[in-house]
Amino acid sequence: MQLPKLPVGDAVEVLVYWIEQYFGWLLDAISGGLGFLIGGFQSILIAIPAPILIVLVSVLVWFVTRRDIKLAGLTALGLLLIWDLQLWSLAMLTLALVLVSTIVALAISIPLGIAAAGSDTLNAALRPILDFMQTMPSFVYLIPAVIFFGIGNVPGTIATVVFAIPPALRLTNLGIRQVPTELIEVADAFGSTPRQKLFKVQLPVALPTIMAGVNQCIMLALSMVVIASMIGARGLGYQVLVGIQRVDIGGGFEAGLAIVIIAIILDRITQNLVPQHNERS
């Protein structure tokens, strides 16, 4: 005997239709805004001549890693390789997509994380949503993105943002909750307002943990930007996808290598952005 099939699929279609009907203007606004941001970042990155940007990024790495000359040198070599492989403009587009996705994801996740740290109710409500977001296979996010925003860079960015939010939110929440009770008591005992407590004690003390979240956010954004090439996001990921479709092992590998180089550089920069306050042993 066959159970009657629940019309889940039909219901979703109705919902999508309803959203497009009544919130089409909002979707258009989001689409327009993101498109503008991506275009802007991409134009700026492309406008800077590659050699200059290579030097700038290497100096930045040298600076944030507290004068790790080896790492700065490897950064320069890696970027030179990308340039040499003639993947520079694609790499800049990927970087633009990652930066925009990360900025948007952080703009949502950090305030929400702060709010969740201050409210057990909100935290309890967010937890299943975050679990859902993190366990759902990442390309499932591509479907609603395509439905509402078509194909191209914008839906790719949207899917990426959704994918990159959970770790930054969780780690912000965790970092603030892990601030030692005595430090919170210091803020209270000396007469802080709630705002002073947040900005002078909780956020600075939680900053290393929050930065670990930012780091994760960037890494996930980079991996998702590659997957988002399946719905038409351009850049290095698309090059990999083309490599797969045409069985072009060499081309796919080159683009993959460029992604790895960018990932490592972004990781090293964000990991070292905040000094650790080590205890004297």
Add this chain to the structure above:
Amino acid sequence: MKLEGSVIFEEIPIEYTRSLQPIISVRDLTKVFGQDPEKALELHRRGRSKQEIYEETGSTLALDDVSFDVIPGETFVLMGLSGSGKSTLLRCINRIIDPTEGEILLDGEDIVGMGQEELRTTRRRKLGMIFQGFALLPHKTVLDNVAFGLEIQGVPAEERHAKAEEVLQMVGLGGYGGSMPGELSGGMKQRVGLARALTSDPDILLMDEAFSALDPLIRRDMQDELLDLQQRLGKTIIFVTHDLDEALKLGDRIALMKDGAIVQIGTPEEILTNPENAYVEKFVADVDLTRVLTASEVMRRPEPVAQCTAGPRVALHLMEEHDIPGIFVITRQRILQGRVTLDAAAEAVKKGKQLADILITDVPAVAPDASLSDIISLIVESPYPVAVVDDTGRLRGVISRGAILGALARKGEDINATA
């Protein structure tokens, strides 16, 4: 339980009752941790024990009708084992923990009923706090940590840094302002903690096991420095500790707590010699008596003594009569001049010398308020009794090795007899 607190309260010694208005006045303070404090309080009023209340409601009665007064300039020690409620009580005073019932008057103002704005002002102006784990902000320099209170008050950077530097000098950390807290040792960190509390110049310092995390030697230094600072600045200090030695050393008065209630309030002397009940006795049973007893408590009457106007013959006679090998020489005003020995006196009589010729002026002497632990080695090493001399130079008594043993035995018996 309520009675106990108030009965003890009336037994405050005269020197405290005649003093100024209390700066802190805690009245019938009760704190219940848990979901349903009303029900817990109701059970408590019906005389149920802490344990029964917990089993029935899941709530913990942390403070149980606590009442006491603290006068300006006093160091008031809250002492008890962990879980006795002493830290909770301390945190009620600046309302980091909100009491369930009762009132806490600071300069006559009830902090329990204050609104948020008023509470912040009171915390900024009147209350400084020092923590067991130092609680320095790891991302701020030492100077910025010390200036934290002023930063919260919106004092401009230049002004607050100048003030912070000044206080750092005072606690002996001048020049460390640019260090990060992670670079300092435990003792230095707590000096920073102390400086931070002092910078906004509060009337009251709340110290929560402030020295408990330090090594014993550094701990003693910090205690001495606190006493010194207290003398100079005259702050009112509420000091929480589980260490009786520390309580006896620092406290003008001590409140001994158990299960959220105050068992006894008194001066260190009163707590030791006149324990209110078996619990206090047990608590003080293994205290190091040499730290508590002073020279004046163990000394004996200086008899016999020789007047300096008397001749060696008189001195010799006194020594022979009392069968002692030496004798202290004093003036008519009982000012200690020195000491002569039996042999020297006998020889002086033979050769016709004066008492002044055979006087040994370099004799060990101690002050009446010196603690026994500080002078015990001097007494043990000295071949003859040590003189106790007050600050005008008068001989008040003598301490022999036997006297110390006697006093320790007596004190020990006192304490055991009341147990």
